[in-house]
Amino acid sequence: MSTQATAEAITDRTPLLKSRLGSFLAVVPLSIWVINHLWDNLSAFNGAAAWQTSVTQYANPFAQAFTFLIVMLPLLIHTAWGLVRMFSFKPNNLAYSNYGNLKYLVQRVAGLGVLAFLGAHIWLAFLHPRLMEGGPEPFADIAREMHHHGPTLMVYLLGTLGTAYHLANGLQTFAMGWGIFASDRSMRRFEPVSILIFLVLLAMAWGSIYALYTAGAAFPPELDH
DSSP, rough: OOOOHHHHHHHHHHHHHHHHHHHHHHHIIHHHHHHHHHHGGGGGGGGGGHIIIIIOOSHHHHHHHHHHHHHHHHHHHHEEEEEEEOOOOOOTTTOOOOHHHHHHHHHHHHHHHHHHHHHHIIIIIIHHHHHSSOOOHHHHHHHOOOOOHHHHHHHHHHHHHHHHHHHHHHHHHHHHTSSSSSSSHHHHHHHHHHHHHHHHHHOOOOOOHHHHHGGGGOOOOOOTT
């Protein structure tokens, strides 16, 4: 094969390679982190000490930095990839109001909501306490906010709802992009599994929120709320 032909072949494959890289970074590191993070937050049912140990404590500063890196780098790449796709697609739901088109549109809208939620969550729950207050967010603070501050509770409920949907539906996109599902029939067979994954993730997220909300009753509300 000539050099020109090789270059043309690589160029032809570039969109597919970018798409697969974007979906890989969404599903593999981020999905693992989201599931692990939700699982850790369920320790709120066991009290403040268990939650602090599971969610905010790290074996050493290097473990904390490494965890932040493997979350933030894929998240930034996936965000850039997703925004490019967002501005390049044109919804045709009015012309083709089928289930697949609706899922596609909701996935994009959920992606924007998840981006805003994760940005606020990473700053308020991870970066701000450590950079501005010298330590991780205390259990009492987040539990108090959940119980006494309605906007915080609503943001977490909607943010985790969007995250659960975006991740579960993204698994189908990932499987299709990587050739795991080669037909519409195989995609339809996976649909109940995708719904089950969504429900499990949502149950974990809202279970954690419920535990924090319940625990927050023990802490008095802040005066500015």
